[in-house]
Amino acid sequence: xxxxxxxxGFSMLVAGGFLVAFLWAVRSGQYxxxxxxxxxxxxxxxxxxxxxxxxxxxx
Amino acid sequence: xxIQTFSYDNxxxxxFGIATLLxxxxxxxxxxxxxxxxxxxxxxxxxxxxxxxxxxxxxxNAIIFAFVGNAIFTGVxxxxxxxxxxxxxxxxxxxxxxWGWQTIIVAAALTLVLxxxxxxxxxxxxxxxxxxxxxVWVVFAVNMFGTIIRRREHHMYVAIWFYIATVVxxxxxxxxxxxxxxxxxLKSYPxxxxxxxxxxQWWYGHNAVAFFLTTPYLGLMYYFLPKAAGxxxxxxxxxxxxxxxxxxxxIWAGPHHLLxxxxxxxxxxxxxxxxxxxxxxxxxxxxxxxxxxRGAWDKVREEVVLKFMVVAVTAYGMATFEGPMLxxxxxxxxAHYTDWIIAHVHIGALGWNGFLTxxxxxxxxPKLWNTTLYSRKLANVHFWIAxxxxxxxxxxxxxxxxxQSLLWKQFADNGTLQYPNFLETTLRIIPLYxxxxxxxxxxxxxxxxxVYNLIRTSRQxxxxxxxxxxxxxxxxxxxxxxxxxxxxxEKRPIQFALLAIVVILIGGLVExxxxxVVKSNIPTLASVKPYTPLELEGRDLYIREAxxxxxxxxxxxxxxxxxxxxxxxxxxxxxxxxxFLWGSKRTGPDLHRVGKKYPHFWHYLHMxxxxxxxxxxxxxxxxxxxxxxxxxxxxxxxxxVLRTLGVPYxxxxxQRAAEDLRLxxxxxxxxxxxxxxxxxxxxxxxxLIAYLQRLGTDIKATTSK
Numbered sequence: 001x002x003x004x005x006x007x008x009g010f011s012m013l014v015a016g017g018f019l020v021a022f023l024w025a026v027r028s029g030q031y032x033x034x035x036x037x038x039x040x041x042x043x044x045x046x047x048x049x050x051x052x053x054x055x056x057x058x059x
Numbered sequence: 060x061x062i063q064t065f066s067y068d069n070x071x072x073x074x075f076g077i078a079t080l081l082x083x084x085x086x087x088x089x090x091x092x093x094x095x096x097x098x099x100x101x102x103x104x105x106x107x108x109x110x111x112x113x114x115x116x117x118x119x120n121a122i123i124f125a126f127v128g129n130a131i132f133t134g135v136x137x138x139x140x141x142x143x144x145x146x147x148x149x150x151x152x153x154x155x156x157x158w159g160w161q162t163i164i165v166a167a168a169l170t171l172v173l174x175x176x177x178x179x180x181x182x183x184x185x186x187x188x189x190x191x192x193x194x195v196w197v198v199f200a201v202n203m204f205g206t207i208i209r210r211r212e213h214h215m216y217v218a219i220w221f222y223i224a225t226v227v228x229x230x231x232x233x234x235x236x237x238x239x240x241x242x243x244x245l246k247s248y249p250x251x252x253x254x255x256x257x258x259x260q261w262w263y264g265h266n267a268v269a270f271f272l273t274t275p276y277l278g279l280m281y282y283f284l285p286k287a288a289g290x291x292x293x294x295x296x297x298x299x300x301x302x303x304x305x306x307x308x309x310i311w312a313g314p315h316h317l318l319x320x321x322x323x324x325x326x327x328x329x330x331x332x333x334x335x336x337x338x339x340x341x342x343x344x345x346x347x348x349x350x351x352x353r354g355a356w357d358k359v360r361e362e363v364v365l366k367f368m369v370v371a372v373t374a375y376g377m378a379t380f381e382g383p384m385l386x387x388x389x390x391x392x393x394a395h396y397t398d399w400i401i402a403h404v405h406i407g408a409l410g411w412n413g414f415l416t417x418x419x420x421x422x423x424x425p426k427l428w429n430t431t432l433y434s435r436k437l438a439n440v441h442f443w444i445a446x447x448x449x450x451x452x453x454x455x456x457x458x459x460x461x462x463q464s465l466l467w468k469q470f471a472d473n474g475t476l477q478y479p480n481f482l483e484t485t486l487r488i489i490p491l492y493x494x495x496x497x498x499x500x501x502x503x504x505x506x507x508x509x510v511y512n513l514i515r516t517s518r519q520x521x522x523x524x525x526x527x528x529x530x531x532x533x534x535x536x537x538x539x540x541x542x543x544x545x546x547x548x549e550k551r552p553i554q555f556a557l558l559a560i561v562v563i564l565i566g567g568l569v570e571x572x573x574x575x576v577v578k579s580n581i582p583t584l585a586s587v588k589p590y591t592p593l594e595l596e597g598r599d600l601y602i603r604e605a606x607x608x609x610x611x612x613x614x615x616x617x618x619x620x621x622x623x624x625x626x627x628x629x630x631x632x633x634x635x636x637x638x639f640l641w642g643s644k645r646t647g648p649d650l651h652r653v654g655k656k657y658p659h660f661w662h663y664l665h666m667x668x669x670x671x672x673x674x675x676x677x678x679x680x681x682x683x684x685x686x687x688x689x690x691x692x693x694x695x696x697x698x699x700v701l702r703t704l705g706v707p708y709x710x711x712x713x714q715r716a717a718e719d720l721r722l723x724x725x726x727x728x729x730x731x732x733x734x735x736x737x738x739x740x741x742x743x744x745x746x747l748i749a750y751l752q753r754l755g756t757d758i759k760a761t762t763s764k
Binding site for chain 2: 002003004006007010011013014015017018019021022025030031033034035036037038039040041042044047048049
């Protein structure tokens with residue numbers, strides 16, 4: 001069952017990669033503000049040029 | 060601060076959206092056809108390329124990679140630009156991605172109906188297409204990371220993290236599961252054999268569900284659900300926590316697809332433990348989605364987009380509760396190989412993926428065409444007809460699964476099986492197959508309504524190809540791109556070093572793996588011998604016709620199974636199986652111990668018309684096997700390739716292979732003629748019979764029965 005070692009290796013590689021990404025995200029302040037980002041996406045039409053549309057979406 | 064003007068590319072979004080609609084229709088139509096096949100076997104049309112085995116993978120591939128795949132790209136290309144406040148990195152890469160992906164889909168459809176397949180579920184495509192997939196995926200990755208690097212918004216919204224996880228992990232899974240050695244341009248053997256092959260396949264298979272059907276859709280949910288509801292996500296903190304825990308847990312759960320098989324016990328337990336833990340992050344996502352609508356349920360009543368999304372998230376919650384339950388060994392013992400699993404995946408596919416896609420498209424189309432939805436009424440009809448369709452589908456399949464499983468396991472008072480004839484258990488559930496097909500028809504009807512509705516919507520509006528926006532530049536971007544990138548590297552020496560290590564590791568592993576794997580394919584049971592050339596050709600026919608779609612080759616260690624099929628399957632029996640053919644569904648009986656169970660003549664009649672020996676059988680007919688000549692052109696090469704993979708054919712055996720093949724087929728044909736069948740030795744049926752008669756017989760020499 002040597003293939004287990006390979007799968008463990010690759011899984012660790014992926015997990016390790018994500019761990020690095022996680023540490024970077026925390027250290028670079030990605031998660032300092034957990035409120036503004038949720039509001040910002042609701043207003044991503046506000047900076048649109050030309051034909052303005054309302055930013056409340058009821059299609 | 061410099062204010063920059065830029066525009067979002069809506070063309071690429073529209074193109075992927077149209078592809079989603081088109082392939083959705085195709086994939087669901089093919090699904091409906093195979094659903095009806097099981098009720099009316101004559102719908103197989105007695106033609107190779109319309110027979111269940113070949114088009115079942117067409118259905119799964121079309122839904123997963125064509126319908127859901129294009130829907131992911133639609134949503135990602137739309138939301139990523141807006142979340143990053145940047146146009147996609149490259150229009151050209153976008154176009155290559157789009158046309159490359161559609162080419163893959165067409166190539167997949169053609170090869171699958173022609174019987175060109177690796178037999179591995181959701182990874183059926185042969186090696187040239189595998190390479191194309193890897194290339195197109197890299198194009199997508201470059202386009203995506205390029206956009207992220209050029210973003211004008213420092214914070215990466217949680218959806219982007221889900222997209223990143225998808226792109227990275229799918230690439231790794233696809234590559235690891237696709238290690239194969241080509242025999243010809245359209246035929247290959249996997250590097251791994253038997254148990255190892257099974258483990259790699261389900262490590263891939265499970266994570267394909269995780270990182271193709273789940274993480275990208277959670278990302279889409281986190282963007283489109285708040286947008287459609289006009290309110291922020293319930294808890295951003297929860298979204299971050301559940302993202303990271305989901306990513307770290309998902310990748311270990313694969314072995315739960317192999318419970319009670321010949322896989323080592325500890326690996327099975329590992330899969331179970333991680334599967335149970337997965338319930339927490341999965342439900343984190345569901346709860347966050349549903350609670351986003353807190354205090355806005357009146358909107359759900361009015362807004363059809365939200366209705367679709369609510370059902371989608373609910374279906375996600377149900378499927379991710381059921382998944383861990385199915386990973387418990389006692390539940391799995393009942394559910395595995397039955398329609399329960401079919402119900403489970405369709406709650407995910409029809410409910411979660413389908414309904415979220417519908418919700419997104421109904422929301423997106425009016426935006427792209429700067430208009431309103433053509434008919435809300437029609438969309439509401441779609442919602443109800445599709446919801447009912449799912450209910451019909453799921454109830455029928457849950458009932459069918461549990462019913463058949465209990466019939467398989469039922470013992471009579473005298474200790475023998477109550478239903479020794481497998482067919483008897485099949486006939487009981489055929490009415491349920493009909494109900495399932497009706498549910499599927501309703502779902503497809505809803506899809507047709509949506510396509511019509513969206514076409515009318517686009518006709519009444521005018522397409523906004525470029526959407527101009529303004530935003531301040533991100534501060535670090537002030538110094539120009541080249542310098543900026545240099546700084547990016549400077550700032551992250553540790554990350555960069557790690558990245559380099561990863562690249563080096565991959566290179567090293569690619570070299571090490573083959574030797575590792577080949578060595579451990581060495582036999583553990585002395586009586587198990589490699590297949591003869593004729594059996595090998597027969598096995599490749601078994602793969603071509605995808606017999607493993609309906610027949611398992613894995614007798615689990617239950618009394619009800621050893622009574623029905625014979626000795627339970629051992630890991631050592633599969634060491635020469637490139638690929639493994641354990642299967643995952645028993646629409647027909649297990650075949651691991653079918654060898655020598657019936658005379659050649661029985662198989663001859665059965666393949667020509669199963670009803671002639673098993674009245675009422677729903678198995679398709681395979682008349683072409685009796686008339687087609689076996690293609691033996693590659694037998695030498697096959698033997699050589701398998702030897703390099705560790706199958707101990709003696710040196711120079713490939714020279715004698717054709718002769719051995721001829722001798723064995725003449726022998727089988729002579730026995731058939733004696734029985735009264737006009738069987739010529741060069742026909743395909745001879746090879747298939749040779750393989751079937753060999754199946755599971757090697758250990759009979761050592762086990763006293």
